[in-house]
Amino acid sequence: MTAIEKKMPKDCPSCNSKMKVKKLVCTHCSTEIDGLFNFPILSSLSNEDQLFIIDFMKVGGSLKDMATKMKLSYPTVRNHLDEIIDRIKSFDKK
Amino acid sequence: MKKWLLNPFDFIAGWTSLIAGVVIISLTALVCSLGSIHLDGAIDMHHGTEAVPLATAFAESLIDWLCIGIFFYIAGLIFSPSSIRPLDVFGTQALARFPVLINAGVLSLINAEKTEQYIEWKFMHKGEAVEPSNFEWFSWVMIALVTIVIMIWMIVLMYRAYSVSCNIRGTKGVLSFIGALLVAEIISKILINFL
Numbered sequence: 001m002t003a004i005e006k007k008m009p010k011d012c013p014s015c016n017s018k019m020k021v022k023k024l025v026c027t028h029c030s031t032e033i034d035g036l037f038n039f040p041i042l043s044s045l046s047n048e049d050q051l052f053i054i055d056f057m058k059v060g061g062s063l064k065d066m067a068t069k070m071k072l073s074y075p076t077v078r079n080h081l082d083e084i085i086d087r088i089k090s091f092d093k094k
Numbered sequence: 095m096k097k098w099l100l101n102p103f104d105f106i107a108g109w110t111s112l113i114a115g116v117v118i119i120s121l122t123a124l125v126c127s128l129g130s131i132h133l134d135g136a137i138d139m140h141h142g143t144e145a146v147p148l149a150t151a152f153a154e155s156l157i158d159w160l161c162i163g164i165f166f167y168i169a170g171l172i173f174s175p176s177s178i179r180p181l182d183v184f185g186t187q188a189l190a191r192f193p194v195l196i197n198a199g200v201l202s203l204i205n206a207e208k209t210e211q212y213i214e215w216k217f218m219h220k221g222e223a224v225e226p227s228n229f230e231w232f233s234w235v236m237i238a239l240v241t242i243v244i245m246i247w248m249i250v251l252m253y254r255a256y257s258v259s260c261n262i263r264g265t266k267g268v269l270s271f272i273g274a275l276l277v278a279e280i281i282s283k284i285l286i287n288f289l
Binding site for chain 2: 071072073074075076078079082086
């Protein structure tokens with residue numbers, strides 16, 4: 001049986017508001033912490049954008065290396081990064 | 095394939111596009127010189143009857159490309175939210191001139207001189223009266239149609255090059271593109287007039 005990759009829902013399926021974390025569990029000793037925690041800003045991005053940021057970090061923040069890795073042109077990668085920055089700025093405003 | 099024909103700039107920019115573009119511009123100048131074609135404006139192409147020296151053809155090609163590059167770069171500096179590189183603007187615009195090379199080739203291969211002379215005589219009262227054959231009229235119409243399609247392709251490529259290299263899209267992108275192109279066309283025409 002293949003394992004299903006669960007996607008963390010970030011928006012409420014009922015009213016579309018942003019979700020928060022209510023409970024944290026230690027899978028080793030089963031300790032549970034109850035509360036209300038915000039998601040980190042980066043987790044509000046799409047999986048695709050998160051992977052882009054991780055890859056960008058891995059190549060040392062070089063757009064040129066990122067362009068080579070993605071087989072895209074330099075300005076295309078720069079435009080993608082600028083779009084992600086705009087999205088992060090819009091989260092900040094909220 | 096469609097992506098490569100209409101927007102290769104997602105994959106090619108920078109030095110690669112600049113080197114390829116300069117080769118294309120040089121070849122275009124050579125074909126224009128051999129085929130008596132003037133590129134007397136950023137997006138203009140006219141078939142003449144007199145020979146075009148290679149130096150003139152090369153200067154016209156270079157002025158067209160530099161005017162386009164300079165005014166699109168200025169538009170990018172004004173309207174782009176990103177930090178843009180002149181290398182990308184000039185490189186992608188040079189590559190976007192590939193259709194001009196094809197069009198120059200078509201114009202050089204197919205002879206519609208007699209029809210052009212007839213049109214000049216009939217509507218501009220210049221030259222001598224000539225009577226083109228049906229085949230010559232057909233050739234002229236085919237050239238006109240091919241030229242229109244190729245020029246539209248070139249404008250699409252130029253817009254995509256501008257959009258990718260300057261990160262400008264939507265209404266702002268289209269309006270700034272049209273404005274910069276018009277200025278480039280006027281300035282290049284004035285400069286070529288001095289040649």
